Amino acid sequence: MSDLSRTVPQEQLVSQDLLHLSPTPVINLGHLSLDDSVTRSGVINQIARACHDLGYFQVTNHGISQSVMDCAVEAASDFFQLPSEAKEQFASQDLRKPVRYDTSSKDSISMSRAFLKHYAHPPRDWIQYWPDKPPIYREYMGKYAVEVRRVALHLMQAILEGLGLGKEYMNEKFQQGSQLLSVNCYPKASQDAMTIGLAPHSDYGFLTILLTSCQGLEVVDRSSNNWKTVQQLPHALHVHVGDHMEVLSNGQIKTVVHRAVLNPEEARISIASIHGFELHEKVACAKELVDEQNPPKYKESSFTDFLDHLTANMDNKNRNFLESLRM
Numbered sequence: 642m643s644d645l646s647r648t649v650p651q652e653q654l655v656s657q658d659l660l661h662l663s664p665t666p667v668i669n670l671g672h673l674s675l676d677d678s679v680t681r682s683g684v685i686n687q688i689a690r691a692c693h694d695l696g697y698f699q700v701t702n703h704g705i706s707q708s709v710m711d712c713a714v715e716a717a718s719d720f721f722q723l724p725s726e727a728k729e730q731f732a733s734q735d736l737r738k739p740v741r742y743d744t745s746s747k748d749s750i751s752m753s754r755a756f757l758k759h760y761a762h763p764p765r766d767w768i769q770y771w772p773d774k775p776p777i778y779r780e781y782m783g784k785y786a787v788e789v790r791r792v793a794l795h796l797m798q799a800i801l802e803g804l805g806l807g808k809e810y811m812n813e814k815f816q817q818g819s820q821l822l823s824v825n826c827y828p829k830a831s832q833d834a835m836t837i838g839l840a841p842h843s844d845y846g847f848l849t850i851l852l853t854s855c856q857g858l859e860v861v862d863r864s865s866n867n868w869k870t871v872q873q874l875p876h877a878l879h880v881h882v883g884d885h886m887e888v889l890s891n892g893q894i895k896t897v898v899h900r901a902v903l904n905p906e907e908a909r910i911s912i913a914s915i916h917g918f919e920l921h922e923k924v925a926c927a928k929e930l931v932d933e934q935n936p937p938k939y940k941e942s943s944f945t946d947f948l949d950h951l952t953a954n955m956d957n958k959n960r961n962f963l964e965s966l967r968m
């Protein structure tokens with residue numbers, strides 16, 4: 642994740658009344674699979690517009706059943722309720738570990754969250770490292786991971802089509818791409834506690850798909866430069882674009898700065914599924930989107946370059962990855 646504390650509204654700034662801000666587009670993904678080309682291209686345009694104007698949207702009719710989503714949240718919640726020793730065995734400061742648990746702000750952006758991060762694709766390479774307690778964890782999280790990756794690939798093809806690159810663009814690299822699950826647990830807000838759970842940042846990958854147990858995500862509304870609460874629609878998933886989408890699109894689509902605030906009603910679980918190329922594969926500006934008027938704006942980089950950047954800037958508040966790529 643890139644820490645973007647320099648470029649976002651001040652943390653004290655309260656979230657704005659939604660009526661003054663642009664509404665979050667809700668896109669019916671079922672329409673993408675229709676044979677009717679007019680409906681399909683209408684959806685591609687909706688996605689392209691949302692990516693360009695806002696960088697985020699929600700999807701319904703995505704094909705993941707409510708029970709698969711509920712089970713993933715249950716597995717996460719059961720994990721965080723385990724005794725500390727069971728969770729601490731995954732604690733590490735080494736960002737390259739396949740599974741990592743932490744509770745503190747050593748990463749400089751976790752203000753009040755516990756998290757478990759692990760890779761999820763391909764499952765045969767990673768599942769063996771996942772927690773085996775609670776006993777349902779691997780099965781429930783594994784099912785969700787596979788399904789949400791299918792949605793991500795589908796969406797990625799639509800975005801590539803919207804950029805004029807064609808849906809098969811670099812298809813093999815996307816098919817072989819990585820998936821990182823960031824499984825988060827935030828306490829209920831108490832009156833005297835800080836209300837920020839996760840400080841402003843952007844995600845490194847192309848796309849993040851977020852499943853949450855209740856409201857708490859906020860994004861920067863570009864038109865007003867205010868924080869905007871993301872509404873929790875039943876059965877919808879929130880999607881936002883990350884740093885590597887900005888690089889690939891040569892700046893046509895901008896990464897989304899977001900944060901999580903504590904929910905005053907209940908503790909909150911969120912599961913962010915972050916999709917990128919394979920760990921060592923470099924992402925560069927698409928040459929089709931580069932010309933004399935639009936020279937490349939970013940250096941190429943891989944997920945491992947991102948981890949090296951974070952490791953080298955562990956104590957640095959301004960460790961913005963995307964900024965380090967700008968030419």
Ligand SMILES: O=C(O)CCC(=O)C(=O)O
Nearest residue numbers: 823825857858901911913
């Ligand atoms: O908990 C949330 O709503 C956001 C989580 C997030 O941004 C992340 O894990 O990268």
Ligand SMILES: [Fe+2]
Nearest residue numbers: 843844899913
């Ligand atoms: Fe994030």
